Amino acid sequence: MTNAEFDQQFKRVCNWGRWGPEDQLGTLHYITPAHIRSAAALVRSGRSVSLAIPINKIAGPDNPRPAFHYMVQAYDSTSTFEPNFALDYLACEFHGDCHTHVDALCHIAYKGKLYNGKPTSIVTSKGATSMDITAYAHGIVGRGVLLDIPRLRQVKWLEPGEAVTPEEIEAAEKAQGVRLGEGDIFLFRTGHHRRRLELGPWNNTYEGEGKAGLHSKAMSLLSERKVAAFLPDGDGETVPSNVDGVAYPIHALQICAMGMAASDSLQFEELVKVCEEEHRWEFMVTAAPLRMPGGTGSLWNPIAIF
Amino acid sequence: MTNAEFDQQFKRVCNWGRWGPEDQLGTLHYITPAHIRSAAALVRSGRSVSLAIPINKIAGPDNPRPAFHYMVQAYDSTSTFEPNFALDYLACEFHGDCHTHVDALCHIAYKGKLYNGKPTSIVTSKGATSMDITAYAHGIVGRGVLLDIPRLRQVKWLEPGEAVTPEEIEAAEKAQGVRLGEGDIFLFRTGHHRRRLELGPWNNTYEGEGKAGLHSKAMSLLSERKVAAFLPDGDGETVPSNVDGVAYPIHALQICAMGMAASDSLQFEELVKVCEEEHRWEFMVTAAPLRMPGGTGSLWNPIAIF
Amino acid sequence: MTNAEFDQQFKRVCNWGRWGPEDQLGTLHYITPAHIRSAAALVRSGRSVSLAIPINKIAGPDNPRPAFHYMVQAYDSTSTFEPNFALDYLACEFHGDCHTHVDALCHIAYKGKLYNGKPTSIVTSKGATSMDITAYAHGIVGRGVLLDIPRLRQVKWLEPGEAVTPEEIEAAEKAQGVRLGEGDIFLFRTGHHRRRLELGPWNNTYEGEGKAGLHSKAMSLLSERKVAAFLPDGDGETVPSNVDGVAYPIHALQICAMGMAASDSLQFEELVKVCEEEHRWEFMVTAAPLRMPGGTGSLWNPIAIF
């Protein structure tokens, strides 16, 4: 895709102004009470499944900013206080491929503009004054649909560099008997985490082996279907990028143009087993970020409920 | 309550061995698929409400360990990379009265023993090897019931030092037309956060003004009713303690004796408005901790769904 | 002092351009090899004394950003590795009254300009690109002179709000038999830390009790004498400020106008004892910041050598 074609695609899927100039929610507006009721009606077996990767404190080629987790105190002190407590501490620069996290709408700027045309000056060294992660404070609740591309292709995972087209998404829908619709939370599996579990971490940057992800033109399908949120394993991007001069085209389209809720670096390895057992790829999803004023995102742990 | 009476109470509500010697879930076993289906059936209007306090980075008399939140980068750098990103970092020693958090079952020891009689040696300076917060990785899902004691008493909040008896809990149930039952998630409102919003933070330790909370004998009621989780504003404790020689009797009973899921320092100020508007004090609750191996707890953001 | 008088004072002591447009060192240029040799010649008894406060992890009225210190591992793990290690971690937002630290020349802006007239844009959310703390990487070495104002006044400490005039500095010089000269490192004692040790921490902000410090007009004396560095207990400021509309006049004059090396919140309680025993108030001082590229300052531990 040329840079000019990308800019056309940006315009095509753009939601700026759609929900007013001070909008904080973007495509979460697509989720109506009826959608949430329908999502809750999917709860039958009562099983719930985490979609998060365990917090990763081991630096590696894909984890340059490991989390820091320390005990504040164990039970080895000589306190005679009753009861005693064990305490810990967590520090994380969480926008990375090894940390399951949600992005706020302020997280990304394309050509100097944030979602809805907002200026980059709403984010300073003290945090964001608008479109921060507290916009999602009350959580994201809706119908989750998992499309499992390795299952469609009958492979264990997609190889780095492979891009999933809109046609393939439709093929996966057909194969699984589900259809992405308005207000849905789209879980997109490339098998990124499965590959990591089996082969170990790899350098997934441009200089390294890259990543499998979505093709930029597939964002039209997500736009037409009025998908509310996009949650991939990996970060949704094909690396190297298939767009000239744009390093993260999916992020630019999804967050900046569309205002679509974005969460990176999930894992669906536990989920796929449950989906197979339950013979369904739709379920209730709930996810709530830490309520951090000014934050550009948050670590989180979305769950699927069957 | 004397120390000896407390030890009797400890035995009375004790669940050690009930779910096997290697149990990780404690009273979450009370939540059955049927309970989760019933909880989901409570979703009607589709409104969701956060139960978390915004992350607090201001030190004060009740916040000796403020959270540290920094921007990793804003948009002020001269990068010509497209798109650009804003990134942040969060560090928190989260077991404190100003941080809404969940406790793991390894978090507390009474007389040298953890829940289920486990030795304190399962927690070292490197974290917990069992009963850590990953036991709750797949989230806690169930029926939430809010009992609003200030509403019952027709006051704005309970004053520090006041203890809520089992009789008063039953009176609140009656007044609100709900009843705590097996597998329920019990949200207990003393108005702690309302007081803080209106009067400002106070020194709520023994040396200071103290806290309103539950009376230790009320844990029998929670035990008999087979409540699955207890989520107070404040931390559930009455300070000063009404038990001789036991500083945190509610924690000792709840976590160590009962293995009951515990989450501290929530706020129900948004919730009470929605409850009044919806004319009900029961709803679906979902909550999922960060998936931190070895952790003694986690920041989190539980949500109520109506 | 009126705001207009302050601006005159700013011009009077201003060193902008003095050492070229790209200067990184400011008044450290005053320290010549001869000064360093003379300072080293003061080493006779071989005693050395720390001028730093122990790192403070207790939040309080004067410590809103406590340091976070955790063990990474103690010896309680079951490793059979030989030898074993104990490891720890330190995190600190160090520009505060309870953390002995050095300020970089980029640390302060007055009317939108940094030292030497540099624009504030040299500091972004990613750090400083010039005049950062690495300018002092090779350390500050020279003659230290302690002027002990409580000793002069025959009190234990100065009370908050008291300002020390240039006349009083000269009186202290006379009483102690020393004279601040070119290239000196000026240690200025108000007894701030002694007061804290004896009475406990206090709210030393404008809203609280304030601080004892230097009078703004005393900066003329430091300018004329060509003092290289100013190291007070407290932070040098009198609070409330004695200048209309300028909250931190000493910092503005010292760092922004003069480019003088600044280190805050030292303690001289061990030093004064040694000075009395050695019957002298001059000694060699060495101090070196952590070598943090882009940093606006650093925790450090200056030492006096007798």
Next chain:
Amino acid sequence: MTNAEFDQQFKRVCNWGRWGPEDQLGTLHYITPAHIRSAAALVRSGRSVSLAIPINKIAGPDNPRPAFHYMVQAYDSTSTFEPNFALDYLACEFHGDCHTHVDALCHIAYKGKLYNGKPTSIVTSKGATSMDITAYAHGIVGRGVLLDIPRLRQVKWLEPGEAVTPEEIEAAEKAQGVRLGEGDIFLFRTGHHRRRLELGPWNNTYEGEGKAGLHSKAMSLLSERKVAAFLPDGDGETVPSNVDGVAYPIHALQICAMGMAASDSLQFEELVKVCEEEHRWEFMVTAAPLRMPGGTGSLWNPIAIF
């Protein structure tokens, strides 16, 4: 060297009991006032040189725990406060090959004992209660002697795995015209940092390429000469270890047996230039750790003064 030979070497260099059962200083006792006066007398040109590596926030094969450095605020906020401030934050797990740091005597245990035979229980999850880094609070001051092994060998650096023998140390002394003596601070250059600057970081663990360092038998020479402190580039260890079953023999001998002050991961690239220009390999050294109660070590920035 066999494990049994190592244990003999351990006994041979052991200083347990030498300075009493509660000793905190170990071989720093060797530094007398006369040594410090002599060291100060070496100050002639007044040049000072940092021996620290810039703080490293880039994860890599030899930096699994990068430092975290963030701005707390830059000048992009809309504050009208005068003056304005730029502030930052530093967090570091500093015991690593990319962070110049000092080790406390509590940092290492061999066969369950710390230096002076102290039990490992003096270090808990809350820090060390004895032999912590505050023992060095008043700094280490003395004569520094640099022995430059690559200079002796006429190579740019030693290759990983190479061990320097006592004979080679004596040859370097002879070639440079200096002799390590009682109370000296021994700077030992293998060219580790030079190699890193030119070839980039490498995996220097056992599983990787390893490190150049000192041969274990060379610790006898340091013991006989009564060296006070050992400061290598790298961490002093030859990797893989030349001792059966002991992973860090130099650390075990130096810290645990001898109580010798230890600082890891310095760089001498600036120093060697100054030494050549000044035609001498001896100079004054001063170094002071952050004054962290309970700490097992500290980031620091030692300086050489000529």
